[in-house]
Structures are given as structure tokens and as C-alpha cells.
Amino acid sequence: MTADPDASDRGPSEGRELSVQLGTTASVAVLFLVLRMLAVAHWDWHTVAAIADTFDFSDAFPIAFGTVVGQPVLTGVFIALLLPIVLMRVVWPMDRHRGTITVSIVLGAVTLLTMALSMTVTFGNPSTFLGAAAVGLVIAAMRLWWRTGAVHDVLLRVSRRVSMLAAAGVLTLAAVNDVPWMGAERITTDEGVIEGYVLEAEPGFLHVLTDDREVIILPDSSVHMRELVD
Known part of the structure; x- marks a missing residue:
């Protein structure tokens, strides 16, 4: 039986990639918490220090959830921009993405759809879905018109970096949402x-x-x- 010559290279490579992903995720999580506390403290370091003294990691989920629901307008814009990109990655992948759909991408699409539906029901306003549809139509038209060239390459890069876009959106929400994660x-x-x-x-x-x-x-x-x- 002949050994796979790529097996020895693939193992360390996959391990390094996983380590990088875990390290990036941890860094984003820490930065998210720091930005959230700074925003709540109105960027006063003395107040941040006092808040940090009371912080418990069991508060992480309420903080994350409170960040998303605390700024419905910004959250709606974020969903409207990201949802069509994620959905297209799932239902209409670009040539280089075919066969590479992951569970995390599918779960991300489901999560964004659920959030958009919840916002529509809560506020009685379909703006999030309408905005997502408008962004989706623009992206679809660009893909159909520019099948090659610079615009096509930009769309490909954007679709490859869905997770980075999501992280940037969440960090932006954390930096601008000054409403504490507990009720007044x-x-x-x-x-x-x-x-x-x-x-x-x-x-x-x-x-x-x-x-x-x-x-x-x-x-x-x-x-x-x-x-x-x-």
C-alpha cells in the first residue's frame, strides 16, 4: 500500500489553519467585549475599569444579544447588507465556491433570516427584507453583467470574506451601542x-x-x- 505523499503536509497545514481561526475568533471576542464596555462607559476609562470589576463571563451571551437588539436600525442595515451575500453563497455560489459550502455558512444564513423576520414582526416594518432584496438585486445584476474582470474579482473576494464582514459588523455595533446589556x-x-x-x-x-x-x-x-x- 502506497502512502499518500500529501498526507503529511495536509495534517500540519490543517492544524495551523484551525489554530489561526481559533486565535482570530478569540481576538474578535475580546475586542468585542472591550468595545462594548467602552461604548457603555461613553469611552471613559475610569468607568470602564469600574464596569470591568463587576464583569463575569456568564454575562457574555446577554452582552452579545443586547448588542444586536439594542440598535435595531444599525442591526437592520447590517442584516440587509450581509444576508444577500450569505444567501447567494448558499443558493447561487460563484464558480470557485461550488462544493465548498460549510455548515457555518448555512447556519449563518438561517440566523440572519430569523433575525430579519423577528425585526419585521416586532416593528411591523419590512425594511430589512426590502433592503436585503435591493442589495441582492444589485449584486445579482453585477454578477450577470460582469462575468470576468475587476468587478467579478471584487465580488469573489467579498463572498470569500463573509466571516470578516460579519465580524466587522458586530464590532461596529459593539462600538456604537451605548445601551447597557441589562434593563434600566x-x-x-x-x-x-x-x-x-x-x-x-x-x-x-x-x-x-x-x-x-x-x-x-x-x-x-x-x-x-x-x-x-x-
């Missing part, structure tokens, strides 16, 4: 009513981020009532 509360204390966001609730005290982006500590004994602000 009205807290009645001995000294009056405070409106803000409870960063951490530990036995004996609360860490609260006020609307002025100041982190204060309230003893439980001074808090009489907490209620969510509509």
Missing part, C-alpha cells in the same frame, strides 16, 4: 430615587451604573425598592 431600573433609596443599571447584585450591596455613567455602590440596607423602567 428605578431604585428607591434613603437618599432618594436613582435611575440606572444594576451591574452586580451581591449580598450586602449593589453596583449601579447611573445615567451619567458613574458607577456607585449602594448598601442593601439603604435600598427600599427596585423596579424596571419601561
